[in-house]
Amino acid sequence: MVIEKIKESRFTPDVFDITTFGTAFADHMLLSWYKDGKWSEPIIKPYGKLDFTPAISVGHYGQGIFEGMKAYKGETGDVYLFRPDKNLERLNKSAERLDMPQIPEEIFMDGLKALIDLDRQWVPSTYGMSLYLRPVMFATEEAITARSSNEYLFAILTAVAPNYYNKPLSVKVADRYSRAANGGVGFAKAAGNYAGSFYPTHLAREEGYDQVIWTDDATHTFIEEAGTMNVFVRINDKLITAPTSERILDGVTRRSMIELAKAEGIDVEVRKVTVEEMHTAHKNGQLKEVFGVGTAVVVNNYVAVGYASERLELEDLPETESYGKILKKKLVDLQMGISEDPFGWRLKVEENLVEA
Amino acid sequence: MVIEKIKESRFTPDVFDITTFGTAFADHMLLSWYKDGKWSEPIIKPYGKLDFTPAISVGHYGQGIFEGMKAYKGETGDVYLFRPDKNLERLNKSAERLDMPQIPEEIFMDGLKALIDLDRQWVPSTYGMSLYLRPVMFATEEAITARSSNEYLFAILTAVAPNYYNKPLSVKVADRYSRAANGGVGFAKAAGNYAGSFYPTHLAREEGYDQVIWTDDATHTFIEEAGTMNVFVRINDKLITAPTSERILDGVTRRSMIELAKAEGIDVEVRKVTVEEMHTAHKNGQLKEVFGVGTAVVVNNYVAVGYASERLELEDLPETESYGKILKKKLVDLQMGISEDPFGWRLKVEENLVEA
Ligand SMILES: Cc1ncc(COP(=O)(O)O)c(C=O)c1O
Ligand SMILES: Cc1ncc(COP(=O)(O)O)c(C=O)c1O
Numbered sequence A, B: 001m002v003i004e005k006i007k008e009s010r011f012t013p014d015v016f017d018i019t020t021f022g023t024a025f026a027d028h029m030l031l032s033w034y035k036d037g038k039w040s041e042p043i044i045k046p047y048g049k050l051d052f053t054p055a056i057s058v059g060h061y062g063q064g065i066f067e068g069m070k071a072y073k074g075e076t077g078d079v080y081l082f083r084p085d086k087n088l089e090r091l092n093k094s095a096e097r098l099d100m101p102q103i104p105e106e107i108f109m110d111g112l113k114a115l116i117d118l119d120r121q122w123v124p125s126t127y128g129m130s131l132y133l134r135p136v137m138f139a140t141e142e143a144i145t146a147r148s149s150n151e152y153l154f155a156i157l158t159a160v161a162p163n164y165y166n167k168p169l170s171v172k173v174a175d176r177y178s179r180a181a182n183g184g185v186g187f188a189k190a191a192g193n194y195a196g197s198f199y200p201t202h203l204a205r206e207e208g209y210d211q212v213i214w215t216d217d218a219t220h221t222f223i224e225e226a227g228t229m230n231v232f233v234r235i236n237d238k239l240i241t242a243p244t245s246e247r248i249l250d251g252v253t254r255r256s257m258i259e260l261a262k263a264e265g266i267d268v269e270v271r272k273v274t275v276e277e278m279h280t281a282h283k284n285g286q287l288k289e290v291f292g293v294g295t296a297v298v299v300n301n302y303v304a305v306g307y308a309s310e311r312l313e314l315e316d317l318p319e320t321e322s323y324g325k326i327l328k329k330k331l332v333d334l335q336m337g338i339s340e341d342p343f344g345w346r347l348k349v350e351e352n353l354v355e356a
Helices: A013-017 A057-061 A084-097 A105-118 A191-206 A252-263 A275-283 A323-335 B013-017 B057-061 B084-097 B105-118 B191-206 B252-263 B275-283 B323-335
Strands: A028-035 A043-046 A050-052 A064-066 A069-073 A079-082 A130-139 A152-161 A170-173 A211-215 A223-226 A229-235 A238-241 A267-270 A287-294 A298-301 A304-307 A310-313 A346-348 B028-035 B043-046 B050-052 B064-066 B069-073 B079-082 B130-139 B152-161 B170-173 B211-215 B223-226 B229-235 B238-241 B267-270 B287-294 B298-301 B304-307 B310-313 B346-348
Touching (some): A057 B057, A057 B064, A057 B130, A057 B191, A064 A084, A064 A191, A064 B057, A079 A105, A084 B191, A105 A130, A105 A152, A191 A211, A191 B057, A191 B084, A191 B191, A229 A275, A229 A323, A238 A252, A252 A287, A252 A298, A252 A323, A275 A287, A275 A310, A287 A323, B028 B105, B043 B105, B057 B130, B064 B191, B084 B252, B105 B152, B229 B252, B229 B275, B229 B323, B252 B287, B252 B298, B252 B323, B275 B287, B275 B310, B287 B323, B298 B323
Parallel strands (some): A170 A211, A170 A304, A238 A267, B170 B304
Antiparallel strands (some): A028 A043, A050 B050, A064 A130, A069 A079, A069 A130, A079 A346, A223 A229, A229 A238, A229 A287, A287 A298, A304 A310, B028 B043, B069 B079, B069 B130, B079 B346, B130 B152, B211 B223, B229 B287, B287 B298
């Protein structure tokens, strides 16, 4: 790994006051280039510009995949990652489906650790805060022919993350548009999945909602997932979440929530759940909560779910009663090194990993 | 429009001997930038590099759309476009679905004409040859938050096009993977549609086929379209093509072929066609031809169609008997200014449109 350190850090403590997500980047980035069938030695260098022409393949044919992760700083000042192996695994599943090369574990894991170690002052220590990490791979060949690119960039960017989505959201159940096809790329963290979701989300916003809950494209009957979150529905004291499938992203937060809920003795069912079941439960007063889970939001308890022309309002349960809030605290405590880590999910980023 | 002419043209007559598609670009490109809700004055300048960071939005969230068009040079030396209004219309439909801004007609049409006028020596005059034109728009904001970009680049690139796809192809009918969902982005010329198709195409290649014929994602029963072509099936003397839908790209070549076929007195039906119907016709000796149509290939008469484990071989009909070949000649003659233009499809690119 080549390290080219920034001459003078751009860090100042007020970066932690930034209120927009994903537009302020820490000092360094990691880059590796794929060409002639192999990855170049990774380089960590100051975040900045690269040269591309408008013939850059991803702009035309969309081969782009990414991951979303976070680095947390505990009370002792130690910096942690959360289950990064799951992100690498998913990135490589996405890569396969998009006909892109696999990322070697050394580049991903060693690169990630070295990058965070170097920019560790950018990781906030306030409870619930973190530095957002964005591994991304996209097609860079200067070629506008409709085939897989022969060249790719793998990068890891790190962005200042304010307390993202801490406002409770309202979501609209999709009854016209869809996110994923059977036999499509829904399970991949593929760039095109997001592009396709923005217009329906825009329409949902015009109706007063923040995001869309996607349903199956054939019948719009089954609840699949939300914009950037997997969804849990609580009916009475049962927590239900859809099984992952080739149409649904296998979220790391979702998996972790299922295990945490089980450890808490909460009754969790992984099974298909219909919009109708949710609707009926609401009518009968049995729909206790609906929440989205994902790396960015951790857990967001929805305040309302739009279903056709109805708006199902949800009660704001107190911290001690809401499964969403209870599990969120469990998860954040574990991520920040406050609680024990019985599952072995936390990975400490060692200091001085790289000599600069 | 700002014109910044190349100091010394890179043109040499042997560019017409290039055998790869989409990697050799003519002298100039057109650029316009969308920011703060409006498009910048377009600039035509030498094709080349731009500055982007790895946080470029399209690499993460896939907002990218494009068009494929051609410029033709007739025997008199005049240069023509073919139905460019249809491409603009489709580009703006794609833009809407991907939550991207509309391209104003002046930027698209005046830009296209000025660019081709300037690079007219790059348009070959050999019968069947052309200069490939690539209008493209993608998200350029330096932001990794999952929302529509606030900034876009619109560019027109022009690439040397050898006689693309002149080799007859064999195609595999999709029975596992899909290209588009109901309520998805299949009708748009969206970058992500192509990214999702490369892996299934890769698998089809391993089975000895060149491309995939996509079917509906729910049942894999209906023939939809091929990789970059709409599909026509000829059973006895009837030519059948699927109606366009929200899952199928509304090809300019397909539309034109339907009208040309009608003018030729060929019996054309626009209706759903099942894989089974094609298979049965083949068994009974009634499947005369299956061909793909699109700007790049014009018409490609398939030599074989793979269906489950069967390979349906197709006869190579002579020029005078194949509907595909008859219509291809009609279309190319019209595009190159050799025949009359009863439909008003041809647009002559005037000379000296721009003062440089
Ligand atoms: C579509 C989608 N679903 C679900 C999730 C949640 O996944 P994770 O918990 O791994 O962040 C994400 C990611 O952020 C996502 O983009
Ligand atoms: C998916 C797809 N279908 C069909 C076509 C044919 O469209 P057109 O005839 O407008 O080139 C294309 C474009 O090239 C395409 O990409």
